[in-house]
Amino acid sequence: MFSSMEDAVERIIQAKEEEEKILIFGDSDVDGITSTAILYSYLKNNGYDVQWKLPLADDPYGLNITAIDEFYNQNGSLIITVDCGISNFEEIKHANDLQIDVIVTDHHNPPEILPEAVLILDPKTQDSEYPFHDISGAAVAYKLVSALRFAETNFYNAEICLMDIQEDSANNCLYIDCIKIKNLVKIKQLHEKISYGTSIYNSKLIGFLQGQLIYSWNAKHIKKYLNDIFGSGVEFNILDFSSELSSVFPQLATKSLSELVDLSSIGKYIDEERTPINAFFNLYVTYTKRIIASKHSKHIEDEKKDLQLVGLAALADIMPMKDENRLFVKNGISSMKKNKPRQGLAELFAKLSINVDSITSTDLSWTVIPALNAAGRLGQSNIALELLISENPQERESLAVKICELNEQRKDLVAKAVYKVHDAAEKSVTENQNKLCVVIDEEINKGVTGIFAARLMQDYDVPAIAVTFIDDICIGSMRSCRNFIATDFLDSFGDFFINHGGHDYAAGFSFERSKLDLFLKKIKDSIPEIQLSDETQVVEIDAEIPANYLKPDIFEIIDTFEPYGAENPELLFMSKNILLSDAMIVGKKEPLHLKLTFNGGEYKFPAMYWGKAERYNKDISINNFYDIIYKLNRSYFNGLETKQLTIRDIQSPEIQK
Numbered sequence: 001m002f003s004s005m006e007d008a009v010e011r012i013i014q015a016k017e018e019e020e021k022i023l024i025f026g027d028s029d030v031d032g033i034t035s036t037a038i039l040y041s042y043l044k045n046n047g048y049d050v051q052w053k054l055p056l057a058d059d060p061y062g063l064n065i066t067a068i069d070e071f072y073n074q075n076g077s078l079i080i081t082v083d084c085g086i087s088n089f090e091e092i093k094h095a096n097d098l099q100i101d102v103i104v105t106d107h108h109n110p111p112e113i114l115p116e117a118v119l120i121l122d123p124k125t126q127d128s129e130y131p132f133h134d135i136s137g138a139a140v141a142y143k144l145v146s147a148l149r150f151a152e153t154n155f156y157n158a159e160i161c162l163m164d165i166q167e168d169s170a171n172n173c174l175y176i177d178c179i180k181i182k183n184l185v186k187i188k189q190l191h192e193k194i195s196y197g198t199s200i201y202n203s204k205l206i207g208f209l210q211g212q213l214i215y216s217w218n219a220k221h222i223k224k225y226l227n228d229i230f231g232s233g234v235e236f237n238i239l240d241f242s243s244e245l246s247s248v249f250p251q252l253a254t255k256s257l258s259e260l261v262d263l264s265s266i267g268k269y270i271d272e273e274r275t276p277i278n279a280f281f282n283l284y285v286t287y288t289k290r291i292i293a294s295k296h297s298k299h300i301e302d303e304k305k306d307l308q309l310v311g312l313a314a315l316a317d318i319m320p321m322k323d324e325n326r327l328f329v330k331n332g333i334s335s336m337k338k339n340k341p342r343q344g345l346a347e348l349f350a351k352l353s354i355n356v357d358s359i360t361s362t363d364l365s366w367t368v369i370p371a372l373n374a375a376g377r378l379g380q381s382n383i384a385l386e387l388l389i390s391e392n393p394q395e396r397e398s399l400a401v402k403i404c405e406l407n408e409q410r411k412d413l414v415a416k417a418v419y420k421v422h423d424a425a426e427k428s429v430t431e432n433q434n435k436l437c438v439v440i441d442e443e444i445n446k447g448v449t450g451i452f453a454a455r456l457m458q459d460y461d462v463p464a465i466a467v468t469f470i471d472d473i474c475i476g477s478m479r480s481c482r483n484f485i486a487t488d489f490l491d492s493f494g495d496f497f498i499n500h501g502g503h504d505y506a507a508g509f510s511f512e513r514s515k516l517d518l519f520l521k522k523i524k525d526s527i528p529e530i531q532l533s534d535e536t537q538v539v540e541i542d543a544e545i546p547a548n549y550l551k552p553d554i555f556e557i558i559d560t561f562e563p564y565g566a567e568n569p570e571l572l573f574m575s576k577n578i579l580l581s582d583a584m585i586v587g588k589k590e591p592l593h594l595k596l597t598f599n600g601g602e603y604k605f606p607a608m609y610w611g612k613a614e615r616y617n618k619d620i621s622i623n624n625f626y627d628i629i630y631k632l633n634r635s636y637f638n639g640l641e642t643k644q645l646t647i648r649d650i651q652s653p654e655i656q657k
Helices: 005-017 030-045 065-073 089-097 137-150 205-209 219-230 241-245 276-295 297-316 323-339 345-351 361-377 381-389 393-420 422-431 446-460 486-491 513-529 552-560
Strands: 021-025 049-053 078-082 101-105 119-121 159-168 173-182 185-195 213-216 238-240 437-440 464-470 473-479 499-502 506-512 573-586 593-599 604-609 624-637 640-651
Touching: 005 078, 005 101, 005 119, 005 137, 021 030, 021 065, 030 049, 030 078, 030 137, 030 297, 030 361, 030 381, 065 089, 078 137, 089 101, 101 137, 119 137, 137 297, 137 323, 159 205, 159 219, 159 276, 173 205, 173 276, 185 205, 213 219, 213 241, 219 238, 238 241, 241 276, 276 297, 297 323, 297 361, 323 361, 345 361, 345 381, 345 393, 361 381, 361 393, 361 446, 381 393, 393 422, 393 446, 422 437, 422 446, 437 446, 437 513, 446 464, 446 473, 446 506, 464 513, 473 486, 473 513, 486 499, 486 506, 506 513, 552 624, 593 640
Parallel strands: 021 049, 021 078, 078 101, 101 119, 159 213, 213 238, 437 464, 604 640
Antiparallel strands: 159 173, 173 185, 464 473, 473 506, 499 506, 573 593, 573 624, 593 604, 624 640
């Protein structure tokens, strides 16, 4: 848990009690939109006086002075940032001057000097105490909302103590373990070795247990140990947890605490010593959550809906698909399938012809997320947020249509930008010694600089920067690779930028247009210092599948390794000497694609080779055998599923030799 979480919950509850106005300020991308939706929906549905604001059109990234002043004029007193704020030092200082409290919830790399917010929840700050740094902004918002929901239960702020005693008969002593818990977090621990005949007053137990509600696994057994060592004159008020647990987990109540060590599912995923007292703690947490679920069923329903958005955000912000992120995405997709997509997503899925029953992380990454992102990239992030929070089904239908239209506009903008600056990009890579690609063009739409930089990075396998202009301000995005940290590079510019920040491999910035020549000089001067890891030309194949083994049930393999994403890419396969039995060129816009059919013997499989139509009848033709590298995937049309290959590369076996 975040070190400042309890304080954040208390401040927000205070705002409700004192009828304060709250502003949620988010970012315009999918992470920011979902973060805002999660927090806004909870506060709105629980009687808070809350409103939201996202950057639109030409608004700068992050919290801005105009938004603060507008909120001040409405007598607002609490701003909560989501997926932004960690770099808004001056803006938060301005809010403080107006006596507006700011709670920052963010996940971006923090600057050296943090803003003077009343509270900061960011897993990357040094004092956050959060065990996993790479969660999304939506995950931080989800954690905050989960804490607020917990505050509605009888367990909130209740302090208890768990006790376990293990006897060491060989050394004639006892080992006493105690854990104090508040809000399901360990706040203090005691591990003490006590020899028989020791005075209670020479033990730390009295001070540690004073005023505590004490749970043990077997109260009768524990009391006997204490009486043996301290005498019957000392009484401990100890409750038996195993009997209380029997109403929820009757199969566990007869187990010993030592036996529970190996049964603890939570313990398998926590980096801590697997001891009886830790197993006791994990079981208590599970028990508490089960009791809460039985008494607050709506909390569970709402959390499942929230997890759908958290899963989307983890994929959209390219969070590493490991640790907690895997659980977020896996559970989010499971909720979509079992509990049906939440409001807004259901309408968008229908417009995108998404088959919910078989939806995967790849479907979300390549279809749903780009569509949702399009609204923010084209300065209309409010449309995507309203889609997710609207209670009106007709309005959601209309908004879903609008988002699909914006997505088509976004595709056109990127395609035109790539075509227009192709020569400039080639020249930049050469001039920058194949270390950096920098493209500056005022016709690049501000909303697609990030996509455009990512496209350049992929094309040239070097870090890329895309810059455009809005009046007298340059707006830019950087996408990096090959172990070159984008935020460190931008930090090296000193106080050059109006603002800048982001992640290790994706960052944004802005500066005065009058500084453009100086910006280019700084770029040129930095080239000798740029060190990139070796170019990644080697393709790692996960498995080779002989042509005659390529059968429909082979597709079950890819489901086993879901969800895919950063640091867990889709599986890549190879088949050698497989017959190409059919081919055709498809597509409406350049570059055109190849639709192929491969014959593995017993089965034929369709395949798509994106953007490679120019190879047809040059080095690819039907009735020839090829070695292919590909991914397995499924496509859906009119409710029908088609198992197909997505080609990464195709070569004649003769060329390979």
